[in-house]
Amino acid sequence: MPEKKITLSVSVNGVAHTATIEPRMLLSDFLRHELGLTGTHVGCEHGVCGACTVLLDGRSARSCLTLAVQAEGVEIETVEGQGSVDQLGRIQEAFRQHHALQCGFCTPGFIMAITDMLRHHPLESDEQIREALSGNICRCTGYEHIVNAVRELARERGPLT
Amino acid sequence: MQVKFENAPWDGEAGRSRDDKAFRDISEHSGAHGRTMPESAFPIDGGGMKPAPFEYLAATSAAEAAEALAAANGDGKIIAGGQSLMPMINFRLVKPTILIDINRIAGLDRIEKHGERLRIGATVRHRMIATDALVHRHIPILHDAMHHVAHLTVRNRGTFCGSVCHADPAAEMPMMTLLLDGTIAALSIRGERQIAASEFFVGSLMTSLEPDEFVTWIDIDTLPPETGWGFEEFSRRHGDFALACVATTMRIVDGVACDVRFGMMGVGETPLRLPDIETLVEGQAISETLLQDVSEALKGLLQPNTDIHASADYRRHLAGVLARRALRDAWKRATFRKDGPDA
Numbered sequence: 001m002p003e004k005k006i007t008l009s010v011s012v013n014g015v016a017h018t019a020t021i022e023p024r025m026l027l028s029d030f031l032r033h034e035l036g037l038t039g040t041h042v043g044c045e046h047g048v049c050g051a052c053t054v055l056l057d058g059r060s061a062r063s064c065l066t067l068a069v070q071a072e073g074v075e076i077e078t079v080e081g082q083g084s085v086d087q088l089g090r091i092q093e094a095f096r097q098h099h100a101l102q103c104g105f106c107t108p109g110f111i112m113a114i115t116d117m118l119r120h121h122p123l124e125s126d127e128q129i130r131e132a133l134s135g136n137i138c139r140c141t142g143y144e145h146i147v148n149a150v151r152e153l154a155r156e157r158g159p160l161t
Numbered sequence: 162m163q164v165k166f167e168n169a170p171w172d173g174e175a176g177r178s179r180d181d182k183a184f185r186d187i188s189e190h191s192g193a194h195g196r197t198m199p200e201s202a203f204p205i206d207g208g209g210m211k212p213a214p215f216e217y218l219a220a221t222s223a224a225e226a227a228e229a230l231a232a233a234n235g236d237g238k239i240i241a242g243g244q245s246l247m248p249m250i251n252f253r254l255v256k257p258t259i260l261i262d263i264n265r266i267a268g269l270d271r272i273e274k275h276g277e278r279l280r281i282g283a284t285v286r287h288r289m290i291a292t293d294a295l296v297h298r299h300i301p302i303l304h305d306a307m308h309h310v311a312h313l314t315v316r317n318r319g320t321f322c323g324s325v326c327h328a329d330p331a332a333e334m335p336m337m338t339l340l341l342d343g344t345i346a347a348l349s350i351r352g353e354r355q356i357a358a359s360e361f362f363v364g365s366l367m368t369s370l371e372p373d374e375f376v377t378w379i380d381i382d383t384l385p386p387e388t389g390w391g392f393e394e395f396s397r398r399h400g401d402f403a404l405a406c407v408a409t410t411m412r413i414v415d416g417v418a419c420d421v422r423f424g425m426m427g428v429g430e431t432p433l434r435l436p437d438i439e440t441l442v443e444g445q446a447i448s449e450t451l452l453q454d455v456s457e458a459l460k461g462l463l464q465p466n467t468d469i470h471a472s473a474d475y476r477r478h479l480a481g482v483l484a485r486r487a488l489r490d491a492w493k494r495a496t497f498r499k500d501g502p503d504a
Binding site: 004024026059070134 | 211212213214217244247248251260262264288308311313315317318398399400
């Protein structure tokens with residue numbers, strides 16, 4: 001079946017991009033293959049692991065469960081917007097300090113989910129932190145150090161206004 | 162081979178980890194062996210785990226979506242949150258010729274109170290329900306239930322109506338729609354049809370929607386302020402699908418339970434309302450003897466499946482335990498609230 005290609009305009013980390021793509025292209029593949037932004041990792045490709053988490057208009061979303069064409073006009077944020085090796089973002093720095101990563105495969109998804117959490121969620125107790133983190137899977141750390149990092153970030157942020 | 166579930170628009174919440182019943186059911190229908198990721202789930206026609214080609218339409222009106230769905234002749238799918246549909250598409254379990262996106266249709270993203278009913282539009286996200294003041298005030302049991310729906314990131318995208326259309330027998334929103342005497346509005350080029358929740362769920366992942374119909378809103382009951390509720394779910398990990406779940410509401414009038422509602426999920430092919438249990442509890446005060454009678458009665462009423470997570474016997478036992486807890490909670494809350502909504 002011939003597929004009609006669609007021209008897409010999105011903003012990724014504040015940079016505008018236009019591309020002509022097949023409707024079936026997943027947002028995760030669009031970011032990685034079309035834009036070369038390989039910081040967004042692809043794990044399970046069916047919305048279970050959370051590695052591909054990005055922000056769409058400020059809210060976390062699985063990029064493997066989003067079609068790129070659905071992101072028309074949307075502000076996308078990926079881990080590349082958080083910082084660089086020389087200048088880590090605040091969440092990345094907290095991860096480094098607390099040893100909240102080992103192999104690092106799941107880390108971009110965690111960083112983006114935590115960005116959403118810190119903007120929108122109370123995170124007043126470890127229980128709330130753990131519930132908010134429950135959509136992301138990490139096979140190395142056992143989560144303790146990730147919880148420690150988020151606890152510090154939440155304390156630093158203070159109560160939501 | 163394409164497996165078609167004509168009645169399920171494959172949409173809504175999910176993306177939850179489990180030995181996915183949906184995948185197993187479909188693999189069974191396609192004649193393959195049911196496992197976590199059946200062989201039939203992997204693309205037959207090449208490549209990795211990527212969707213087969215389809216056309217895409219971002220509809221700007223409900224009428225446009227209805228026309229496109231009718232034109233697709235049964236091979237079109239509606240997408241809203243996509244949290245159940247997209248995994249199916251990625252696995253090529255569903256291969257629509259056209260995906261009709263309803264996210265850009267104005268007015269479908271509202272929660273509105275009409276008299277004693279709450280109307281939830283087709284693109285209202287789980288997150289919106291979890292944080293909505295009307296829901297919190299008028300249907301606190303729904304507010305509570307939202308905490309069990311998948312995870313934060315999935316709740317950001319997944320929709321209430323999509324979850325109901327997906328009709329997973331272990332998902333919260335289908336059960337809540339049944340518990341709250343929901344009405345489902347189905348639109349097609351033939352017009353709007355209103356379907357009672359009791360007529361909507363016909364099997365695992367199957368609804369009474371016609372292939373050219375899609376849901377534009379669902380109405381559910383609000384509850385009188387003195388209503389008490391209990392919601393007890395057991396799953397292996399927080400946010401996963403339930404092994405069993407009980408939701409119940411009641412008021413207390415003259416010292417006994419009245420307007421009792423009792424729903425369950427995870428223990429059958431569809432979400433359940435159990436009128437026998439409702440009758441058993443109606444007009445009674447909750448006591449240990451009554452709770453014992455309820456769990457005995459449940460054993461006879463339920464026919465749960467045995468699967469990798471739990472045996473049918475275990476699920477029956479779990480149902481009794483959760484029912485006792487939920488009924489106790491509902492009684493306690495109703496006792497507390499009967500002196501006034503703000504008591």
